Amino acid sequence: MHAVVSTLHFLTIVQLTIWENKRYLEKPLLVKGDGPFMKLRRWYKQFYPKSQPAIKLGNESGSAATPTPAPKAVAGVADMF
Secondary structure, eight states: OHHHHHHHHHHHHHHHHHHHTOOOOSSOOOOGGGOSHHHHHHHHGGGSOSOOOOOOOSOTTSOOOOOOOOOGGGGGGGGGO
């Protein structure tokens, strides 16, 4: 049971790290195995408003955005089981 909880904890941390650092790319780098990603993107675009304010990455000085650290609560995920 401990191995299962440890694995779930690890996978949760990995997934949070990925989702916290995702960003929209107008023309993402895709490979053949990615599938019809752009077709899906065109389909779900219908559910968003036509005009949205631009999202500015980075601070006002133009430097790159700093990554958001993982929430402190994540460290205690294993304690919930």
